[in-house]
Amino acid sequence: MKKIMLTMCMVLLMVLFSACNKNKTNDENAGATATPSPQPIVTLPPEEVTDEDTTGIDPQENESTLKLQDYYPIQADTEYFYEGKENEYAAYTRVTDFVDEANNKVQTRTDNGGSETVNVTQIKDGKVSVIFTANECYYRDNFMDKTEASEDEVLLMEPLVKGTQWKLSDGSKRYISAIDVNVDTPSGKYKALEVTTEGKDSTTKDYYAPKVGLIKTVYSSGDMEVSSTLSKINTDTPFTQNIDIFYPDTDEKIYVEPLTLSFRTGDVTRLVLQEALRKEAVKESYLPLVSAKTKINSLYLGNDKIVYADFSADLVNDMNAGAGYETLILQSITNTLGNYYGVEKIYLTVAGKPYESGHVLMKKGETFKVDMSNVAR
Numbered sequence: 001m002k003k004i005m006l007t008m009c010m011v012l013l014m015v016l017f018s019a020c021n022k023n024k025t026n027d028e029n030a031g032a033t034a035t036p037s038p039q040p041i042v043t044l045p046p047e048e049v050t051d052e053d054t055t056g057i058d059p060q061e062n063e064s065t066l067k068l069q070d071y072y073p074i075q076a077d078t079e080y081f082y083e084g085k086e087n088e089y090a091a092y093t094r095v096t097d098f099v100d101e102a103n104n105k106v107q108t109r110t111d112n113g114g115s116e117t118v119n120v121t122q123i124k125d126g127k128v129s130v131i132f133t134a135n136e137c138y139y140r141d142n143f144m145d146k147t148e149a150s151e152d153e154v155l156l157m158e159p160l161v162k163g164t165q166w167k168l169s170d171g172s173k174r175y176i177s178a179i180d181v182n183v184d185t186p187s188g189k190y191k192a193l194e195v196t197t198e199g200k201d202s203t204t205k206d207y208y209a210p211k212v213g214l215i216k217t218v219y220s221s222g223d224m225e226v227s228s229t230l231s232k233i234n235t236d237t238p239f240t241q242n243i244d245i246f247y248p249d250t251d252e253k254i255y256v257e258p259l260t261l262s263f264r265t266g267d268v269t270r271l272v273l274q275e276a277l278r279k280e281a282v283k284e285s286y287l288p289l290v291s292a293k294t295k296i297n298s299l300y301l302g303n304d305k306i307v308y309a310d311f312s313a314d315l316v317n318d319m320n321a322g323a324g325y326e327t328l329i330l331q332s333i334t335n336t337l338g339n340y341y342g343v344e345k346i347y348l349t350v351a352g353k354p355y356e357s358g359h360v361l362m363k364k365g366e367t368f369k370v371d372m373s374n375v376a377r
Contacts, residue, residue: 066160066179072121072128072192073206074099074106076265079212079234083141083186087226089114095239096265098144109137109239120144126158138267139341140241141301156208160193172199183207186231190215238262245276246335246375247286248318248328253376254335257282270299273340277333287325289333291318297351299337306345306367307337315350316357323359330360331371338370345369 039245050238076099084090099106109116120132120143129152132143151169157176158164165175190209197204202221209215215230222317241261246254258280261272273295277289296313300306321329334346345367348355354362362368 068123068128070210071214077236079237081232082228083225083231090226090228098142098266100144105144127154128152128156129259172197183227185215238264244339246332247281248332250285253333254374255376270296301341305343307341307343308347310349313351326359334368335370
C-alpha cells in the first residue's frame with residue numbers, strides 16, 4: 001500500500017512540473033516583440049493599453065461595419081472649405097479634378113492661398129494611399145495614371161479599430177488612436193475616427209467622419225499648435241480657374257483678356273481650353289485665334305517642361321491671314337498655353353506634323369517660344 005501511494009505521488013508531481021513548464025513557455029512567448037511588417041499591426045500603443053481598451057474589441061465585427069469608403073468618400077463636383085488657426089496657410093480649399101470609380105481613385109486639388117497641390121489617392125488592398133503628388137501645380141491635367149517611385153503615403157488602413165498602426169516612409173508612426181470621437185466644427189458636429197501621426201518632433205491628429213471624410217487636422221510641435229477645420233461643403237459645384245487669353249490686334253500688338261474657365265469633375269482640360277481659344281474676342285479689332293472648327297487633338301506638359309499641342313488642320317486652313325498677322329496669332333496661342341502651364345516653350349504641331357503654312361515652316365522638334373515683348377501693357 002505504501003508503494004502504491006508513493007507511485008501516485010510521483011505521477012502527480014510529474015504532472016504539476018509539466019504544467020508549470022508549459023505556462024512558463026507561454027509567458028515567455030507572450031512577451032516577445034513581433035517582427036516589423038508592412039501589414040497593419042492591431043495593437044494599442046503601450047502607454048494606452050488598459051483592460052477597458054482591450055475588452056470587447058472584435059476586429060472582424062468592426063471590419064464588417066466600418067469601411068474605408070465611409071471615411072474617405074470619393075465625391076465629384078464637391079468643394080471643401082477649411083478654416084485655419086495659428087498659421088496663414090492652415091486655411092485651404094479642396095476640390096475634385098478626376099474620379100475613377102472602377103479603381104477607387106480620385107484626384108484632388110488643395111489650394112491654401114500660397115500654392116496648389118494635386119494628389120491622386122486610391123483605396124486598395126485595405127488602405128487609403130496617396131500614390132502621386134504634384135506640388136506647385138497651377139494648371140489642371142489628368143495625373144490619374146501616374147505613380148511615383150517613392151513609397152506611397154498611407155492615410156488610413158484596415159481594420160478600422162483602435163490600435164491599428166503602420167509606419168510611413170520617413171519613419172513616422174501612424175495609428176488609429178480612437179474611434180467615435182466627438183468633434184465640433186463650423187460645418188457641424190461629428191463622431192470621428194482619430195488617426196495620430198507621431199514624427200520625430202511633432203504630432204498630428206487627423207479626424208475622419210463617415211460620409212464626409214477629413215473634418216479636422218491638428219498639428220502640434222512643442223508649444224505650437226496649428227489646426228485646419230472643415231467649415232463648409234459645396235456640392236454640385238464646378239472648379240473655376242482664371243486664365244489670360246492673348247489676342248493679336250489690328251494695330252499689330254498683342255492684348256491680354258482675362259477669362260474664367262469652369263471645370264466639372266472629369267472634364268478634359270484640352271477640350272475646355274479648345275473652347276477658350278475658339279471664343280469670340282471681346283473687341284472687334286482683335287483677330288480670332290482659331291476657327292470654330294479647329295480642334296486640339298492632344299495637349300499635355302512633358303517632363304522636359306515643354307507643352308505639346310497638336311491641332312487639327314483647320315488651324316492653318318481657316319486662318320486666312322498674312323505673314324505678319326499669322327505670326328501674331330501663333331505668338332498669341334503660344335503665350336496663352338505657355339502662361340497657363342507656366343512654361344516657356346510650346347511644341348505646336350498640326351495633324352501630328354510640325355507646323356507648316358505658306359508663311360511659317362517649323363522643323364521637327366522646333367518649338368515656339370513665349371514672348372511678351374509685343375504685349376501691350
